[in-house]
Amino acid sequence: MTAERDFIPLSLCVLTVSDSRTLADDSSGDYLVQSLTQAGHRLAERKLLPDDRYKLRAAVSQWIADDSIDGILVTGGTGFTGRDSTPEALLPLLDKEMPGFGELFRAISYDEIGTSTLQSRAFAGLANATFLFCLPGSTSACRTAWEKIVGAQLDARTRPCNLATLRPRLKE
Numbered sequence: 001m002t003a004e005r006d007f008i009p010l011s012l013c014v015l016t017v018s019d020s021r022t023l024a025d026d027s028s029g030d031y032l033v034q035s036l037t038q039a040g041h042r043l044a045e046r047k048l049l050p051d052d053r054y055k056l057r058a059a060v061s062q063w064i065a066d067d068s069i070d071g072i073l074v075t076g077g078t079g080f081t082g083r084d085s086t087p088e089a090l091l092p093l094l095d096k097e098m099p100g101f102g103e104l105f106r107a108i109s110y111d112e113i114g115t116s117t118l119q120s121r122a123f124a125g126l127a128n129a130t131f132l133f134c135l136p137g138s139t140s141a142c143r144t145a146w147e148k149i150v151g152a153q154l155d156a157r158t159r160p161c162n163l164a165t166l167r168p169r170l171k172e
Contacts, residue, residue: 003023008042008156008164011071013063016048017056018074018137023048028075028138035146036073041154044069052098053089054150060090063128067081071130071154076137085119086134094132101133102155108148109141128168131163147160 014036016029023029026048033043045063049055056077063069077086091097101124109117122145124133131154135145156164 004016005157005165008167010154010164010167011044011068012036012038012041013044013060013072014046015056015072015074016046016137017051017074018048019050019083021048025170026140028137029133029169031139032073032075032146033141036154038053038149039155050092053085056086056089057093060093060127060132064093064130064132067129069130072132073150074134076135077120077141078123078136080121080132084121087123090132090134091125093121093127096126098124098126104149105135105145108144112140112144120133126170129167139154 013031029046029048033046035152037043039128040153049059060074060099063072070092074086074090077084077089102122105122106117106120109120120136120141122135122141124131126132132147133150135142152158153163156162
């Protein structure tokens, strides 16, 4: 019989990237905040910024420099339009990419939206021992990512392994 693991609450930030939304109508950010808090994690901070690579990089850099922040969930700016710049802004900050996240997200999304999943440049990685997940801006994409990937990987009880239990070893 294997021993049960305890839940480890993580301190998470939510960043919405949008030129058109406000905090009052940010359904994707609202969904992520609600989901992480319902799961037992703590919301450390929430921001909404325009799709400007330097503002995005500055905000995320501040969070990854803070040792009390365990992870960051970014929604928006991962498409192909001229203003979509989340990957260009944040990929340079990563110490390690997590290619499996984007691959898995697009594979799951294919079952939901077909070949339109090709338009997602969702990605994840590690920056200064902080998990960074960059998701499309739609609420349904955030739901897919949280319910089918991120929520479980940030839960220390997920077997056989998860990201939450790696946190203490990330700076070894």
